[in-house]
Amino acid sequence: MVFDYCVVGGGIVGLATAMRLLERRPGSSLLLLEKEAALGRHQTGHNSGVIHAGIYYPPGSLKAELCRKGAEATKAFCAENGIRFDVCGKLLVATSDLEVERMEALHARSKENTIEVHRISEGELKEREPNISGRGALFVPSTGIVSYAEVCLAMGRRIAALGGEVRLSTRVIGISEAVDAVEITAEDESWQARKLVACAGLQSDRLAVLAGLSIEHRIVPFRGEYYRLPAEKNDIVRHLIYPIPDPALPFLGVHLTRMIDGSVTVGPNAVIGFAREGYPKLSLNLADMADYALFPGFWKTVLANRASAMTELKNSLWKPGYLEECRKYCPGLTLSDLLPHEAGIRAQAVRRDGTLIHDFLFAGTDRMLHVCNAPSPAATSAIPIADMIVDRLTAA
Template structure:
């Protein structure tokens, strides 16, 4: 019998398995991942940002874990020779309303103990000649990294410590008893004293498979990106974000320097027709029927219908997408928006239609399910893992 079984080879599952082996080097541990490689879904399809945590409600778990995670991620990368760049982020205000929102963000950042300072329009022009705005907030601690490289390093740490990593096995059964938990996948099975499930886009399904009562479902939101041509890789020196609308659930389209030297534009946020379908026309009938039969989906669509219509329009009409970018980067053209693979965000939605913005953990005697690990979960993975390990120790 194993001491621990972890389901999920994304960054949260890997960080949890690594921390368990570091806390109990002699424990028997197995990590099960349905894909042939680690970090293939949300972890490997995000923008690679090491977030500082400026946006999040002071005192929230998300704010705390992001602040701790930013430092822990950089330390882990330095320890394991993973390239990262603390390039900083500018949140750019393009009109009077956004200037007012900028002041509220400045106050929130102070409450979250994050270094942020206002930047005048003149200084913004000096720092970013290709960016137009009335002012900005500079977040100097924001960085970029390739989170797939982080995952591979965590996998090496787990294996070198004696943990087992099983790839290419999709879990199809979870049964808990007083003595332990049996996990089955593609004809194989593993028995462990404790189970941790970090299943991301499939987290609600595995919770229900295990008999855990939940009042939410995962709705897939596609984040569609474009990549700028190599000739425009020097268009920005920092990450460039808009000032977000507090009434909307997502941050808006931004310019992101990538650790490979490229620059991406995005993402938007549109309902996905497949939880793990990254090509543009992906469709999975089971996934659609799953959320279409959940009343919370229709309630959240109705509640956010205006922003949903705008996002859909910009997804279908490239000029609309470009217009969002040109608010702060007017030199961009249609030809600059070149193909880039989409990402899919696992958005937990409650039965009443509320979008869940913080973490959800569900616990039984021998199982802990990470039911919702919202952005910035990649940045926060190590302190999330520390919290899970502490919970299991109880």
């Protein structure tokens, strides 16, 4: 059998793509291959679970549009599939003169992005969040929380209901394109498909190279370390609490996140990971380290961001430093409040010149489309990202 479509990758972007292909091309045959024993095991299953509103992104940009559409689509999908979510809202808290200045710029950007955002004073902040201190804040009422792992499971069920086949524990080791089909090889089986789309996240560059594509970037894993607050502090905040981000950095800073299970996490920071898929503290993969250590863009990135990199590393190694990042806006926290929680790893695409790639990056041929970079917040934006991928795939 030759499948109409093969999707490699069982994270939320791959699942949404497979789902949208079957919805928009009813009757098509589709095979989804995932190397892990369950769906959403990596970036999708290790994030903060936030349904973002899109306040951070340049007005008129693709990221801003996809985030807005994605937030609506995610909430609608959850409602249709009985997945619990909570639109609890988010507060971005300014704690210094510089952050107040950045907050005003962010407020102006949000208006251009047509996102509902309310500027609140220091007194109003204290009324809303008695345990939070700041000079003022931006309130984003449409931000929500959900378990993206549950979203993935629901998408998997939807794919099966539409006639798609999902194969777990299936690692792709070969991709070869012929005139009329693409051959995909696993360790003990192979398949053919008329079109292939790869949504491989942390392994996306390797899969592109495996398929014979010439790429000018590499994936560098950034490890995001979280802590969990003790259960007796689950009511410490009513909303999500974020710092005002530094526009020069690609990460949002350490934040307090209410999770859909009722717990509260603190994090993440952002340090270089020593393994693409190693979540325990001392994870080490020499092949992963060699991949980026031998890539000139990595060292250029480190050099350009050395000050922030050293701060992040210090706070990773020295828990009191991490705590101080939290105490800027939540002064009541103590070291004993920071309990262990599983880390996340972000796939950051980096060019040879050291530039961090913040936009979508695709590579492909007549029969293949490789999603080399699907930038944050890809989980929120997964459904409209999938529509964009399907448009590209079916237009070729």
